[in-house]
Amino acid sequence: MNSDPRNPSTPALPHEGGGGRSIRVVSLYDDVMNVYADRGNLIALRARAAEYGIEVEVTSVSVGDPLPAEADLVLIGGGQDREQRRIAQELAGRGPVLRAWAEDDVAMLAICGGFQLFGRFYRDSSGEELPGAGVFDVTTVAPGPGWPRCIGDVLAASLVPGAGELVGFENHAGRTYLGAGAQPFAIVEHGFGNNGEDGTEGARYREAIGTYLHGSLLPKNPALLDHLIGAALRHREGDDSAPLVPLPAVFAERAHAAAVQVARRRSRRVQAAPGSAYATP
Amino acid sequence: MLGRASGAVVRRLGRGGGTALPGLVAATIAPRLMERLASTPGHGVATVTGTNGKTTTTHLLAAIVRAAGIEPLTNPSGSNLERGVIAAYTEQVDAMGRLPDAASQVGLFEVDEAVLPWLFPRLRPRVAVFLNLFRDQLDRYGEVDSVADGWGAMLRRAAHAHTLVLNADDPAIALLAESAHGPVVTFGVDDDAVALTHADHASDARFCVCGARFVYDAIYMGHVGRWRCTFCGRARVAPTVSARHVELRTDGATIEMTIAGAPVTVVSPLAGLYSVYNVLAAAAAAHALGIDASTIASALAAAGPAFGRQERFTIGERSARLLLAKNPAGLNEVIRALTAGDAPLMVLAMLNDGVQDGQDVSWIYDADVEALAGRGVTLVCSGDRADDLALRCALAGVVPVSVIDDTERALDAALARTPSGARLDIIATYTAMIDVRAALARRAGVGAYWEARA
Structure with missing residues (x-):
């Protein structure tokens, strides 16, 4: 990402010196929970970190694999109901470690089905209850047949400082409700968000983020990507960690702007998005 | 009536x-x-x-x-x-x-x-x-x-x-x-020479109905291959129509097959x-x-190609081939077909987000666009979501030389970059294929699509 094809005179960007910085990423169940292109988050993370000169060490942890002793960033994507059932028990068993990591300010990004299973429980449309890892104080219930899935573009104002306006695509049956111990990740401008009722999108606890946004999310929300890399670096390096000096993200900014335009245009065509009833902290 | x-x-x-x-x-x-x-x-x-x-x-x-x-x-x-x-x-x-x-x-x-x-x-x-x-x-x-x-x-x-x-x-x-x-009646491939050396990302039916994970003795594409379940014993059966030897080229394939035991060869x-x-x-x-x-x-x-599916057009000294790709598995296979040879590639890639294309363009991240990196690809991106596609390709290490939303201008720019005597490969989602095919037909003097029956 070092030239602008719409403006060929833009010079290639030099790589900023990273000074041998590195982050340790745990990619959870990426061979099972992979139904919706959430691998794009890891693709974008690797590419962006390379621009900053940061080494990314990725450990894929699937069914039966041990968690590594330490991590700076944990990623988990979405899956179908059948796939969620496959991993739920084991993931819930990893809950104590994941919760301790969250308390220790490990950065996390849990998407859609992964977000649901990072909550307290997920009750599917048949009434079967899957236990969650409990990182977020949220519960998710999939209403019975006849209830529409929440599908469409999402525009949401992030409550993560500096992450700005988020754009993505949601596709979920489950309705997620925040408990007293959870903060929303964002406030919905267009789309359903957690449940289509209270205007909240996702959840946030310390440096852990849960969200319904596919798209993929990180490629075209470069400010959020930079935030997560910064949080992972702070976990790795401690209090004297030098802050990231943001580099331009030419292709990502253009894709972000284009996706925002599309979401605005479509939201005018379909019914108005549910209004925000949540007080911004 | x-x-x-x-x-x-x-x-x-x-x-x-x-x-x-x-x-x-x-x-x-x-x-x-x-x-x-x-x-x-x-x-x-x-x-x-x-x-x-x-x-x-x-x-x-x-x-x-x-x-x-x-x-x-x-x-x-x-x-x-x-x-x-x-x-x-x-x-x-x-x-x-x-x-x-x-x-x-x-x-x-x-x-x-x-x-x-x-x-x-x-x-x-x-x-x-x-x-x-x-x-x-x-x-x-x-x-x-x-x-x-x-x-x-x-x-x-x-x-x-x-x-x-x-x-x-x-x-x-x-x-x-x-x-x-x-x-x-079943059909399948029995030629390990065309098997993948590693699984595609976009594989779906990886679990048997009994709940166990399938084992593959050969993977041909996605989750398609010689599969078996070691838990319940379900397994792929020998197909009625079998491709025994397949030779893949960028412009076609030679298939030695048997049809209920009778051997035939199809070029x-x-x-x-x-x-x-x-x-x-x-x-x-x-x-x-x-x-x-x-x-x-x-x-x-x-038999020639169907409408918009590997159709070829001659435009002056250049040729163009139109390849429909509308989901991760399809795009993976188109990329695999393009990279079957060693020649440098001139590619116009087009991504639309209409109802018939899928309004969500997330799927481009499930495709292994990375397979185009290092293959001498000159890439122009176009379509309603040209910027999304350009970002996906850039992240894969295939930085586009040009990003042009408009179909006509993108096609002309891509043709202009195609050397005389060479071929432009156009990869497009469904509605983008309809658009660019009309533009190609005008340049090549071919009939419109409702005149082209199967």
């Missing part, structure tokens, strides 16, 4: 082909029309469904039955919902609402995978072809598992005699045999292993219809 007239009116108004509107009009006026018309072709009806390859397989099957002296009645140009199927009839009925040549006809219909459970008991096909099941337009179809479950329930309820034609290599398809009432102008599967599926369907192996082989060798 009213339905047929509406097709002519839409075409006259210049609003695309109007290939589905006549069916919509007819379906509204005569809701039982489908059932009545399904029973009229003397050779019965065959349906073709699956995520990828419906149009090409139906097109190839039409060429085979024609060679066998049977007139195919098909739905044109990938119009594969109920309306498109009815339109195929309304285009041909006389003033009395009868098909004049019904006795010598066979109905060959590609059917959308989500619509099939509704159409199957109405069309009552004597042959039902199932190609593959990949993730596709999750915003429209929902999750992959629910599509397969719907097909299984449909087959268990089926009340008419029929033969299933199943892809032996796709476990989600092959396991439909457990729901079969009648004969099953196909269609590139890519995904096209080989379409050739095998058409051969298996023709075998199920009772057509002999030598007629099948000669017709397959003579």
